[in-house]
Amino acid sequence: MGYGLLTLKPHEYIVLNEAKKEEGMPIATIGAGTGLGECYLTADKEGQYSCFACEGGHTDFAPADAIEIELYNSIKEELGCDRRFSVERIVSGPGLATIYKFLANKFPEKVDSKVHDAFLAAKSLQGKIVGDNAKTNALCNQAMEIFVDAYGREAGSAMLKYLPRGGFYITGGLAPKNLDYFTKKDIFLKACFNKGRVSPAIQAIPIYLVLTEDLGERGAHYYAYQLLESYNNSLLGNAIARERVHEKFATVNHIALYSFIATLSVVTGFILGRK
Template identity: 50%
Template sequence: MIANKLAHRPRFPLQADTNLGNFRYLICGDNSYPDPPYGLVNLLSEGWPHVLGSNLAKLIGQHMSQDFQTFSLPRSDLEVLKNMKHLKDDKELTSHLHYQVHYVNLFYRIQSCRGSSAVKSFAMSCLTLFLLQCIYFLEGRQTVLRRPRESASFMGEQLVIVGDCGGTNTRLVLYSIVPNASSPSRGERAPGALIFKKRYKNEDFREFKEIVSVFLKESGIDILPKIACLACAGPIVNNTVDFTNLKGGWFISGSDLQSFFGIEYVQLINDFLAMGYGVLTLNTSECLKVNEALPQEGGVIAVIGAGTGLGECFLTQDPDNKKYTCFPSEGGHCDWSPHNELECELLNYARKKYNHRNRISAERIISGNGLSLIYEFLSNVKFPGEINQEVYEEWKASGAQKSSIIAKYAKTCSLCRKSMDVFFNAYASETGNAMLKWLPTGGFYITGGIGASNLEYFTIDGKFLKTATDKGRVSDTIKRCPIYVAKVDDVGERGAHLYAFELLKKKYSICKSSSMVNDPKRQVPYSETISVKLEYHVLTD
């Protein structure tokens, strides 16, 4: 009996600051975990701590006027038991360790108080299972109240969550990774076996935690991931981010996600830091070459990508070890400059819409939201007589997916086609601007879902290349920089995967060198950031 296993431990009462290691020892004695009686578990609950708590609270309530009347329990203990049924989620359990402290102390008081032995034994069994589940949950072992699947054994590999969290969609991927695997070569993805992946629309969720909760549930895993690396669309400050292009705004904190889900470490990185490392995994078949320029060995690499917003970054190679390091930027928020009369009118329209008197950022035009703004301007101001009513109504009803409607009807709707032309002219101009800033002789990469889904706009009549390189006296300089368009839309996800692999590898090497691999009582700190410097060579064709 579990209750008998617990009866001999005398170290009570516990204090509210009791750490998890001591807490586990006081309940289980050593590092072993007693097997719960599954018949009782199935009778009591579906498998979560607060459900067990509710059942125990109901038990107390049912017998309050009978056997429990004779129990010598303080009123505060009865209040604790009553409150168990109000713990609505696991955050309330994991964020307040003193709850478990109360329950452990209460266990011993129930054991020693007067009352019906049958009811008392049943109450102690409920409470014991509840406590054990808390321990398993806090340590990422959610299998205590359900039989673990045999396939859940990963033979030394570690589970890692990789995320590409944009303004419209969030892609989450679960990998099983061997920490001491070799780093990838050019054109190769980071090591890891794919376990589960899913894309979610942000507008379907109130907050980011809901997406992660659904993902973990749908993945069917029985153990929590070791690390999560999330590439987020916004500036990262102290491992937190405010999403800049999400209606209503989301705030994500890495440390909050750690404590809420029990993941050992959550690292947030800028989405274009991930995008920069992601282009290093692209092979030649995954890139459309726009011009004939050849890459220069060791040259600067730069990246631009239009999605919900507009991102830019660059990578430089260390001359000694030949390894690239990525540097994100907020270049998408530089001023946008029109090229013709139509674009000047668009600029004035955007100024009024966003209440900006002096400027409009490039991201307001060159992004999914920008493409929607262009269509809105052409429909409402310039060419209302060309509106296709069916397309227009579908566009209005499409929420955060408006840009995809415009691209969808570009071949059949004149306003959609004109919108795409204006958009890609502006995209080409900003491509040239970014190339002027960094002179990416190692390669300039255009990434993001809009580019990958509309490759023909980069080659039609050479318009894109002509606009991009139309930079007056220095046009010949940037013509020497090779331009590639990524044909795939998971570049950011790949970069986050690579970054997560290096985090895990660093953690493993620290543990190994410190002889702490199997010592759960000692914690190895992670750094807030990590420089993922990998040796790569530039594309040659």
């Protein structure tokens, strides 16, 4: 996913925060889908980026208000956790489904039976049902808003760790499928920027929402090409080195031959002179 960012064209992402992009500075991404992925890239002195994986999606989830505290305790009880669970339990497709299920139990009077039946039947795609009905169903909308707020907080935390002034990218399948919650509603960026006295550090970072969902494949292709190019360059370098060694060896041989001829000439001249 990280290397795939290096292949993006301008029409493949939306600018969420129009800050100055600094060349050669770190790049980072967070992507919610079936799980929550995070990674970052740094550049060498030639400006070539290397990608580093991490497990940022498994950092602790921290509830931010009263209803999230209830949600937090509900999930801990369901999972049998003593003290904590990861943010991925909330910020992911399954996490969105978990939020809806909690709200449906808390507010049974808001449950739409048709939507709820579709939700129960969807199994591993329950998060999709919530997203598909978020604009028309109050409970799904509430679940989506809690999800996007938590997503924004985690994105902001990731940006504080990496300070990716080369660009921070929202990837994964959930954001492009629910664009209005990231672009028209003031939820995601507000949560991103809500970092107290260090909020200006986040506001100075360019933030992009990626529309394409094939970054994994593109990144694998990009990295494979880089490996092939590096291998070919090493072969070429070895060939040049061998040629230089051969040239050096040939030069040494020529010098030795010329020295021998010169010495032989001197000795021959000396012998002939004595005669």
